[in-house]
Amino acid sequence: MKLSIITPCSRPYNLPAVYSSILEMGTNDIEWIIVYDNIDIDERILMYEKDVKIKLFKSIREVGDNYASRQRNIGIENACGDYLYFLDDDNLAHRYLYSKMNIYGNGNNIITFNQFTIKWERKLSSFDIKKFKITELDTAQFLVPRKYKTRWTHRPLIEEYDYICDLIEEVGYDNFFYIDRLYSYRNYLRRFDIY
8 A cells, every 4th residue: 555644744854854754664666756846945855855755836825824734635636546534744753653554454444543542442432532633633643635625724722733623523433443552752853944
């Protein structure tokens, strides 16, 4: 199976570190889609390109726009993978993410990991969603089959929660499959450039 990793980018200085974490998965069945704003990214990230293909798309921010949601939608529209992974530019991917996707992904189930607590049935529940609505829900906790029609809304603030709720409405709780001990390094990289 092929994996599309989608990164809305406002911190281009983090991209080499993010790319290194993607390369550690050890496969070329991944594409990395970077959707960037009015920042000086140009083609410089492409000089790092090795085994994993990098695709660049520019998205202009509009006043009042929830640009990260729109950037993720551009990534969805241009993805070729069987699964989508939304990896922000301050997160690092887990080195076994791709191999676990191949073991547990069937092209229908949404794979989830990290903070969720209902593990024995390996299913996501409404309890999980409400409990982690604000503080713990993050894009880097879900692998989503590309075939689902759900897109990111442009609602402000709790965009991860809105996206997951829309997915649940489309596919139901039974199509969420939990994997224990697989995690991303969430909000791991620096958020501000230091001069």
